[in-house]
Amino acid sequence: MKITIFHYFIRQAMVNIFENRLVHLIGIGTMSIAFLIFYTFILIFVNLNYWTEEQGRSLTMSIYFKGEPDRVLIENIEKELFLFPGVTIKGFVSKDDAMKSLRRKLGDKAGLLDGLKENPLPASLEIILSRDKGGDSLPYQLKTKLEKIDTVDEVQYSQEWIRRFQTVMEAIKIVGMIFGGLLFLAALFIITNTIKLTIYSRKEEIEILKLVGATNRFVKIPFMIEGSIQGFLGGAVALIILFLVYIIVITRIDIRIGFASLDIVFLSPQFILFLLFISVIIGFIGSTISLGRFFRT
Amino acid sequence: MIQLFQVYKNFGSKNPALLDINLTVKKGEFVFITGPSGAGKTTLLKIIFCAEKPTSGNALVDGRNLNRIKDRELALLRRRIGVIFQDFKLLPRRNVFENVALALEIMGFPFYMIRKKVHQTLRYLGLANKEGYYPPQLSGGEQQRVAIARAIVNNPLILLADEPTGNLDPDLTMEIMALLKEIHIKGTTVLVATHSQELLKDTTRRIITLNKGRIV
Numbered sequence: 001m002k003i004t005i006f007h008y009f010i011r012q013a014m015v016n017i018f019e020n021r022l023v024h025l026i027g028i029g030t031m032s033i034a035f036l037i038f039y040t041f042i043l044i045f046v047n048l049n050y051w052t053e054e055q056g057r058s059l060t061m062s063i064y065f066k067g068e069p070d071r072v073l074i075e076n077i078e079k080e081l082f083l084f085p086g087v088t089i090k091g092f093v094s095k096d097d098a099m100k101s102l103r104r105k106l107g108d109k110a111g112l113l114d115g116l117k118e119n120p121l122p123a124s125l126e127i128i129l130s131r132d133k134g135g136d137s138l139p140y141q142l143k144t145k146l147e148k149i150d151t152v153d154e155v156q157y158s159q160e161w162i163r164r165f166q167t168v169m170e171a172i173k174i175v176g177m178i179f180g181g182l183l184f185l186a187a188l189f190i191i192t193n194t195i196k197l198t199i200y201s202r203k204e205e206i207e208i209l210k211l212v213g214a215t216n217r218f219v220k221i222p223f224m225i226e227g228s229i230q231g232f233l234g235g236a237v238a239l240i241i242l243f244l245v246y247i248i249v250i251t252r253i254d255i256r257i258g259f260a261s262l263d264i265v266f267l268s269p270q271f272i273l274f275l276l277f278i279s280v281i282i283g284f285i286g287s288t289i290s291l292g293r294f295f296r297t
Numbered sequence: 298m299i300q301l302f303q304v305y306k307n308f309g310s311k312n313p314a315l316l317d318i319n320l321t322v323k324k325g326e327f328v329f330i331t332g333p334s335g336a337g338k339t340t341l342l343k344i345i346f347c348a349e350k351p352t353s354g355n356a357l358v359d360g361r362n363l364n365r366i367k368d369r370e371l372a373l374l375r376r377r378i379g380v381i382f383q384d385f386k387l388l389p390r391r392n393v394f395e396n397v398a399l400a401l402e403i404m405g406f407p408f409y410m411i412r413k414k415v416h417q418t419l420r421y422l423g424l425a426n427k428e429g430y431y432p433p434q435l436s437g438g439e440q441q442r443v444a445i446a447r448a449i450v451n452n453p454l455i456l457l458a459d460e461p462t463g464n465l466d467p468d469l470t471m472e473i474m475a476l477l478k479e480i481h482i483k484g485t486t487v488l489v490a491t492h493s494q495e496l497l498k499d500t501t502r503r504i505i506t507l508n509k510g511r512i513v
Contacts, residue, residue, distance in 0.1 A: 005402075005405045007408075008402050019390050205388055208386050208387075208388060209399070209403070210372070210375075211346070211348065211375065211380065211382075211386065212375065212376075212380075212399060212400050212403065212447065213372050213373070213374075213375035213376035213378075213400070213403055213404070214372060214403040215368070215369055215372040215373075215403075216368055216369075216372075218372075218403050
């Protein structure tokens with residue numbers, strides 16, 4: 001008997017969707033827009049989070065030299081640096097290379113440099129430090145050690161900037177969660193009202209079902225299944241649109257912060273499944289709320 | 298089977314729809330409720346199947362006090378009451394088979410049993426060749442018979458019929474009345490609300506007459 005009723009609920013939900021396809025299409029369209037806003041926000045949030053973590057994982061250190069250091073000195077420093085875990089040599093930049101690089105960056109305005117009598121740019125050795133392997137104290141240790149070498153003028157690294165950036169990101173995360181929560185409620189509100197439309201369009205049918213002895217549960221379950229299916233389809237459509245927009249954005253737009261190009265990542269398959277699950281849950285909760293209101297009136 | 302004690306129903310207007318109704322219908326009885334339009338016949342039936350609650354007084358159906366009945370109990374009680382509505386109340390987007398099957402589906406019958414019972418009932422009512430039709434494709438008489446089929450398919454204890462022959466020609470009227478009598482013979486308590494004096498002519502059944510909400 002249980003299987004028969006379950007079969008009835010599923011069949012009824014499918015029949016209702018087919019018979020009221022226009023109302024459902026409008027509903028799914030509205031839901032898709034609500035979900036799209038919510039998921040776009042999640043995608044931006046995921047990317048900011050990913051980017052901070054990537055940036056925080058490693059940092060670049062520049063060792064500036066007085067004058068032009070000889071090859072042996074550089075090799076000795078490199079050998080010493082290799083003794084530290086998590087150190088990768090990015091490369092040596094001579095005074096001339098630094099000037100060439102600056103001219104390239106200035107482009108049309110490179111002529112400004114022609115008036116200089118001598119090259120003021122220092123030669124440098126660029127290294128990358130892995131935070132995971134080297135630990136938090138590594139940059140400071142290296143800086144102290146390297147600055148003791150006579151030919152080394154100054155050692156600079158970007159950790160301070162990263163730290164400040166991470167503090168801002170923590171704040172963004174909190175604001176993001178509040179904003180995300182509000183968007184979730186907005187999506188739920190829109191969906192609840194959309195499902196209410198489908199329920200009210202079948203008011204007479206519900207009345208007849210009740211008059212011939214249907215329990216509230218019997219009337220409600222097909223609507224809940226419909227709400228869940230609507231949620232799933234609305235979520236799927238929103239994710240497809242979001243993916244298409246993502247493809248267009250990554251192929252056409254290069255997002256930069258300073259000189260660093262920002263990689264935009266899409267949601268992982270697991271996260272997509274999770275969002276689809278959330279869509280189903282929102283559809284289910286939305287229909288439950290609408291039905292609750294309908295049965296109270 | 299049905300007991301009404303000092304039932305009073307007012308929808309908010311000056312004149313109450315029902316006034317001081319005391320009524321007992323025994324198991325297996327066949328009762329006509331008659332009276333002019335607006336006398337309170339439909340309201341009385343609505344109180345019996347709990348589509349309306351009395352403003353005051355008590356109504357007991359199959360031992361249940363309808364003033365204190367819970368939602369689930371009400372649903373279970375309605376499964377034991379077949380109702381033939383004046384306006385049929387068929388689902389226009391479900392075919393004849395599905396409309397009749399509805400009364401069994403809500404009770405959780407397995408599909409093979411639903412199919413068997415619905416076929417039997419439709420054959421009994423002469424609708425065997427109409428099961429794939431939708432209500433708008435049927436005549437008034439056929440729709441009436443579908444409504445009867447839905448009301449009797451689960452062998453109810455009580456059958457309430459509100460103007461069951463209201464829109465029918467004399468031949469169909471006699472046909473429907475013969476069906477109701479047959480259902481009654483099988484043990485169902487039947488209450489028929491009608492304003493047609495033609496139906497009551499020569500009847501030996503109990504007749505309850507309502508006028509301006511009172512039993513006269």
